[in-house]
Amino acid sequence: MANGVYEMMRGLWQTFKSAWTKPITIQYPEEKRMVSKRFRGRHVLKRYNNGLEKCIGCSLCAAACPADAIFVESSEQTDDIRFSPGERYASTYEINYLRCIFCGLCEDACPTEAIILEDNYELSFENRESAIYTKDFLLEAVTEPNQPTPQKVQPGVYTRSVPVMQDPGE
Ligand code: SF4
Ligand code: SF4
Numbered sequence: 133m134a135n136g137v138y139e140m141m142r143g144l145w146q147t148f149k150s151a152w153t154k155p156i157t158i159q160y161p162e163e164k165r166m167v168s169k170r171f172r173g174r175h176v177l178k179r180y181n182n183g184l185e186k187c188i189g190c191s192l193c194a195a196a197c198p199a200d201a202i203f204v205e206s207s208e209q210t211d212d213i214r215f216s217p218g219e220r221y222a223s224t225y226e227i228n229y230l231r232c233i234f235c236g237l238c239e240d241a242c243p244t245e246a247i248i249l250e251d252n253y254e255l256s257f258e259n260r261e262s263a264i265y266t267k268d269f270l271l272e273a274v275t276e277p278n279q280p281t282p283q284k285v286q287p288g289v290y291t292r293s294v295p296v297m298q299d300p301g302e
Contacts, residue, residue, distance in 0.1 A: 161254075167251045167253065171251055171253075172234045172235075172236050172249035173234075173249060173250055173251050173252045173253045173255075174229075174249070174250060174252040174253070174254075174255060174265075175227055175238070175239075175247055175248065175249055175250070175265075175270055176247075176248050176249075176250045176252075176270060176271075176272050177222075177225060177246055177247060177267065177270045177271040177272060178245065178246055178247075178248055178272055179271070179272055179274060179278075179281075180217075180295070181278070182278055183274045183275075183278030183279050183280060183281060183283060184214065184215070184216055184217055184281060184283065184290070184295075185215050185216040185221060185222070185246070185271065185281055186216065186244045186245060186246035187216060187221065187222045187225060187242075187244065187246035187247065188206075188216050188217070188218050188219075188220055188221060188222070188243075188244055188246070188293045189204055189205070189206025189207070189216075189220045189221050189222035189223070189225075190204075190206070190220075190243065190293075191204045191206070192241045192242060192243060193238035193239075193241050193242050193247050194238075195241070196237045196238055196240070196241035197237060197238050198233070198235065198237060199231040199232060199233050199235075200231060201227055201228045201229070201231035201232040202225075202226070202227055202228075202238060203224065203225075203226040203227075203228075204222050204224065204225055204226075205222070205223050205224035205225075206220040206221065206222055206223060207220060207221060207223035208220055209221050209282070211284070211285050211286070211287045211288070211289075211290070212284050213282040213284070214281070214282055214283050214284070214285045214290060215281040215282050215283075216281075216293075217290040217291075217292060217293060217294065217295040218290065218291070218292055218293035218294075218295075219293070221281075222267060224266075224267065225266070225267035225270060225271075226264050226265065226266050226267070227264070227265050227270065228263060228264050229255055229257065229263045229264070229265060230257070230260065230263045234249065236249055243293070243294070244293060244294055
């Protein structure tokens, strides 16, 4: 009997203590959870500081992908209609998120650091078609005062896939 009362009092004490502690529940979607630096969320196709796309359509990411989730089609370009430095650019870039396992191998394989898995975890689809994210959706927005792609650039400046810039990693 005494043991039962003791256990009941212990339980009530726990309830009383919890009533005064700050709740740890996150009120999603109004409140977003911070993710770790190593988190791998939705991919983003990056740009250089001048607005040109980092992706050169080489398909190394597609070759490295163990889930066969990436489809890349590249096309040639000129200085009048330029998307990326170098000879070619990705005219089609698609990722099938029904296949992707967020392993990050595509990011590791990319020679220009064009494809990065960032912190967006809000992925939902209504059908199979909407699970395929196209380049329009994956490409990061251009920042002012840069121009979106395609750009008309000075002839002969961009002749390398990784351009000579002060900090090509940016
Ligand atoms: S994260 Fe992995 S599975 Fe997803 S697209 Fe990249 S390589 Fe493929
Ligand atoms: S994202 Fe990188 S690896 Fe993939 S096609 Fe573009 S440049 Fe090549």
